[in-house]
Amino acid sequence: MAAYVARRAGYYVALLLVAVCLSYTLAATALQPRAYFEARQPPPRPAAVDAQLTALGIDDRTPLYDRFGHWAAHAVRGDLGRTIDDTSVNDEFGRRVGVSLRLLLVGTLAGTVLGILAGAWTAVRQYRLSDRLVTVGSFLLLSTPVFLLAVLLKIGAIRLNQALGTDLIRFTGETTPGLRGGWWAHAKDRAVHLLLPSLSIGLITIATYSRYQRSTMLDVLGSDYLRTAQAKGLTRRKALLKHGLRTALIPMSTFFSYNFLAVFTGAIFTEAIFGWHGMGEWLVGSIGKDDVNSVVAVSSFAAVVVLFSGLVADVLHAALDPRIRHS
Amino acid sequence: MATAPEALLAEAASDDGLVARPPSRARVTLRRFLAHPTAVAGLAVVALLFVLAFAGPHLTRWSYSDIDYTALRSGPSARHWWGTNRIGQDVFAQTVRGLQKSLIIGLLVGVAATAGAATVGACAGYFGGWTDRLLTFVTDLLLIFPSFLVISVVSPRLKGGGWLVFALLLALFGWMITARVVRSMAISLREREFVRAARYMAVGPLRIIARHIVPNVASFLIIDATIAVGSAVMSETALSYFGFGVQPPDVSLGTLIADGTGAAITYPWMFFFAAGLLVVFVLAVNLVGDGLRDAIDPTSARRRPGRRRAR
Numbered sequence: 001m002a003a004y005v006a007r008r009a010g011y012y013v014a015l016l017l018v019a020v021c022l023s024y025t026l027a028a029t030a031l032q033p034r035a036y037f038e039a040r041q042p043p044p045r046p047a048a049v050d051a052q053l054t055a056l057g058i059d060d061r062t063p064l065y066d067r068f069g070h071w072a073a074h075a076v077r078g079d080l081g082r083t084i085d086d087t088s089v090n091d092e093f094g095r096r097v098g099v100s101l102r103l104l105l106v107g108t109l110a111g112t113v114l115g116i117l118a119g120a121w122t123a124v125r126q127y128r129l130s131d132r133l134v135t136v137g138s139f140l141l142l143s144t145p146v147f148l149l150a151v152l153l154k155i156g157a158i159r160l161n162q163a164l165g166t167d168l169i170r171f172t173g174e175t176t177p178g179l180r181g182g183w184w185a186h187a188k189d190r191a192v193h194l195l196l197p198s199l200s201i202g203l204i205t206i207a208t209y210s211r212y213q214r215s216t217m218l219d220v221l222g223s224d225y226l227r228t229a230q231a232k233g234l235t236r237r238k239a240l241l242k243h244g245l246r247t248a249l250i251p252m253s254t255f256f257s258y259n260f261l262a263v264f265t266g267a268i269f270t271e272a273i274f275g276w277h278g279m280g281e282w283l284v285g286s287i288g289k290d291d292v293n294s295v296v297a298v299s300s301f302a303a304v305v306v307l308f309s310g311l312v313a314d315v316l317h318a319a320l321d322p323r324i325r326h327s
Numbered sequence: 328m329a330t331a332p333e334a335l336l337a338e339a340a341s342d343d344g345l346v347a348r349p350p351s352r353a354r355v356t357l358r359r360f361l362a363h364p365t366a367v368a369g370l371a372v373v374a375l376l377f378v379l380a381f382a383g384p385h386l387t388r389w390s391y392s393d394i395d396y397t398a399l400r401s402g403p404s405a406r407h408w409w410g411t412n413r414i415g416q417d418v419f420a421q422t423v424r425g426l427q428k429s430l431i432i433g434l435l436v437g438v439a440a441t442a443g444a445a446t447v448g449a450c451a452g453y454f455g456g457w458t459d460r461l462l463t464f465v466t467d468l469l470l471i472f473p474s475f476l477v478i479s480v481v482s483p484r485l486k487g488g489g490w491l492v493f494a495l496l497l498a499l500f501g502w503m504i505t506a507r508v509v510r511s512m513a514i515s516l517r518e519r520e521f522v523r524a525a526r527y528m529a530v531g532p533l534r535i536i537a538r539h540i541v542p543n544v545a546s547f548l549i550i551d552a553t554i555a556v557g558s559a560v561m562s563e564t565a566l567s568y569f570g571f572g573v574q575p576p577d578v579s580l581g582t583l584i585a586d587g588t589g590a591a592i593t594y595p596w597m598f599f600f601a602a603g604l605l606v607v608f609v610l611a612v613n614l615v616g617d618g619l620r621d622a623i624d625p626t627s628a629r630r631r632p633g634r635r636r637a638r
Contacts, residue, residue, distance in 0.1 A: 015464070019472050030480045143610035145561040147568050148584065148602055155591050258470075258504055265475055269565055284569060287479050295476065302473045310471075 001318050001325045008314045012307040016300075023299040024068055031290040033058045033084055056082050058292045071293070081293035083286070089297050092282065097301070100267060100278035104305070106198045108263050111205025116252065118206060119213025120245055123221060135214075138207035146266035150200040150273040157196060171196040173275045197274045201266050205259065212255055216248040223247075246320060253317040260309035264302060359622035366618020372611035376604065380430050383423030391424035392576055393417060403596055410596035412586065422600050425578040430608070432494045432563045432579070437556035439498035441548055444505035449540045451506070452513025453532065463510070466503045474500030479571035490573050497562055505551050512544050546623040553616035557609045564605055580605045 033056070037049045044052075053059035057070050071081055080089040118138075122131040141149070157171055170176055176189050220226060221244065229239040268280030275281075279298050286294035318324045360366055387408065389395070394416055403410045409418040451462035477500070482493045516522060516539070525535050541548075560580075566572035567581025575582065580601050587598030 015467055015471060018468055022468075022472060023476065026477060026480065139610060139613060140606070143557070143606050143613055145565050145605070145609075147565050148605065151584070151588050151591070152602070158592060261470065265473075265565075268475060269569070272569065283473075283476070284479070287476070287571075295480075299473045299476045302476075303471045306471045 004318055004324060005311070005315055009311060012311060016303055016307055019303045020296070020300050021068070023303070024071065024296050025064065027292045027295040027299070028058070028064055028067060031287070031292050031295065032060070033290045033292060034060055036084060036290040052086075056084065056086065056293070058084075071296070080297045083294050084289050084291035089293050092294065093297055093301070096278050096282055099276055100271070100280065102194070103197055103201065103267055103270065103276065103278060104263060106194065107201030107205060107267065108260060110198065111202040111263070112209055112256070114202070115206040115209025116213045116245075116249070119210035120217050120240075120248065122210065123214045123217035123248075124240065126218065134210060138210050141204055141207035142211070144204070146200060146204060147269040147273060149204065150197070150270050153196045153200055154273065171274055173277075197270045197276060200270050200273075201263060204266065205263060208259060208262075209252070213248065213252060216251050217244065220244045220248045250317065250320050253313045253320060256316065257306070257310040257313040261306055264305060356622045360618050363618040363621060365614050366622075369611040369614030369618065372607060373615060376426065376608050376611070377430060380423055380427040384420065384427070387417065387420050387423075389417035389420040391416070391420045391578055393420070409600050410594070412597050413590065413594075418596055418600060421578055421583055422580075422604065425580045425583045425601060426604055426608075428490065428573060428577065428579040429560050429563055429581070429605070432490065432497070432573075433556045433560035435494045436497045436501055436559035436563070437552050439495065440501035440555050440559070441505060441552040443498065444502035444551070445509055445541055445544065445548055447502065448506035448509025449513045449536045449544070452510040453517055453536050453540055455514070455517075459510070462506075466506050469500060470503045472500075475566075475571075478566055479569070482566070482571050482574075490577060490579075493563075493566075493572055497559055497566075501555060501559060501562070505548075505555070508547065508551075509544050512547065513540050516540050516543055550616055550620045550623065553612060553619055557612035557616070560605070560609055560612075 033053060034049060037044060037052060050059065050061075054062075057067060059067070074081060078090070080093060083089055083092060118134055122134045125131045144152070154171060170189070170192055173193065175186070175193060226239055226244050229243045230236060234242070267278070268283060270276070271278040271280040272284050279301055282294060283298040285291075286298070384391070394414055395411060409422060411417055412421070447462055447466065451459045451466075474496075478493070478496045481496060482489065513536075522535060522539050525539060530538075563572055563579060564581030564584065567579045568585045570582075570585070572581055573579040583601040584598065584605070587594075587601060591598035
């Protein structure tokens with residue numbers, strides 16, 4: 001299994017390197033930091049613009065491979081360069097990465113576990129009322145884009161707050177600015193702020209997983225080995241959990257890495273809508289500002305996270321499926 | 328447009344010349360499809376929305392860009408069926424126009440992405456070896472490459488007619504997962520008797536792919552194309568919502584939702600017509616896809632608990 005995981009990891013590192021090179025090339029050729037500086041009021045002198053661009057290492061007169069070489073030489077030492085406003089990309093990265101990871105982790109973990117449970121449960125109760133209700137709900141959620149769900153949740157929260165006359169659900173940003181109180185008040189405040197963004201990511205993940213898990217579980221339910229397991233004396237519950245769910249999870253592990261991509265993109269939208277200062281908001285903002293170094297940093301982060309989830313999926317796959325582990 | 332699934336089904340059946348199947352396969356599939364009330368309802372809704380999108384602009388005397396200075400933020404009335412927005416544009420005219428754009432983009436992306444997936448997946452699976460490794464690498468690369476980045480960098484910089492390029496970009500990043508499934512199907516098809524027979528009769532590899540591999544994954548492709556249309560519309564609206572997709576003065580459901588979001592509580596008609604149509608369309612497409620899956624693929628058909636699946 002170690003050899004298998006190592007082989008996959010090597011492949012992912014190669015993919016990552018190519019992806020980072022491509023991101024840099026694209027960002028450096030398509031974005032125009034010069035135009036960003038020239039559009040400033042009052043217009044700066046051309047010499048000043050040139051000097052600033054050179055200092056940031058994003059001067060479009062320098063050949064692309066020189067710029068890339070300069071950037072890469074710093075990047076391998078852990079320095080991701082300067083943003084277009086001449087602050088450190090690393091500092092910005094450090095500030096934002098926790099925000100995004102919190103959202104991604106809560107959304108993915110809760111979504112995956114609840115989705116798989118919902119899928120397995122509805123498969124066992126196929127065509128009962130509960131199955132139909134979950135099915136209708138997940139179809140509705142699957143037909144709602146993340147951004148729309150986020151907006152709808154926001155509208156719902158505003159209505160609820162208006163109806164109750166209090167700020168029960170606060171959702172703008174991560175915390176309430178100027179909040180007084182002890183540690184507990186702050187923790188509660190953060191949790192309340194996390195609620196709606198996590199819901200908008202988590203609900204769709206739950207819906208997706210429950211649909212897939214339901215169909216793989218249905219395949220397993222009719223299988224001979226599940227009947228055998230019960231025939232040799234296991235209770236239905238035990239047979240379902242130990243033999244049924246485990247087998248039904250194997251196809252899901254591949255799906256895990258694909259779905260994580262969707263979650264990541266969803267998080268970009270969610271952050272932008274709820275005013276979270278995370279990686280997604282940074283990406284949207286820095287594209288608007290023609291900020292080459294920041295864009296490359298965020299897209300490299302995205303590639304790392306997605307590949308990491310791919311590796312987790314491979315490990316899960318190997319752990320669940322002995323045919324891979326022993327091959 | 329509403330008859331597309333049937334037409335595709337008939338086509339898939341007639342292309343399947345080599346595998347001996349009863350000529351009535353299309354009819355069997357159609358009958359199974361019609362037995363799903365939800366799928367039929369979904370198809371009807373899709374058809375209605377297409378009619379609305381293409382006939383709608385001719386039903387009202389307002390064009391999507393007209394501005395009625397006498398009615399700003401006015402609610403639905405006989406003059407403006409779905410009200411007007413904050414600068415006096417007719418919401419009905421805008422919504423049907425946006426729907427039209429979103430549907431065209433969705434359809435285009437769905438078809439293009441599925442065609443690309445079929446080509447890449449079938450080639451990778453059939454040829455194997457280095458072709459497979461290379462194509463798989465490209466597929467994985469595009470999967471991890473943030474498509475959001477590419478589209479949002481390139482798309483706003485396109486002037487006029489840019490929505491076509493935008494649609495092609497969406498298609499460029501929409502085929503990878505399907506391609507991987509097609510690849511694994513092609514790998515097992517490669518070893519089947521009829522493919523071997525063709526190979527020994529010196530049929531060229533490209534012809535084998537076109538004649539034997541692709542038709543045998545056609546049912547999967549049809550279902551996938553249906554789902555792809557729905558997800559393409561979702562990506563399109565999401566990107567347009569953030570200003571990275573369809574550019575003004577053109578409108579799509581995404582830009583309309585973006586414009587209406589701020590007014591959703593005070594002037595709900597600016598927001599809920601576009602948002603509602605978006606959800607209804609994607610939902611209907613998903614229901615059609617689900618019904619097609621059950622109709623085309625007997626192994627995924629409704630299984631009652633206790634009834635075993637034929638292997």
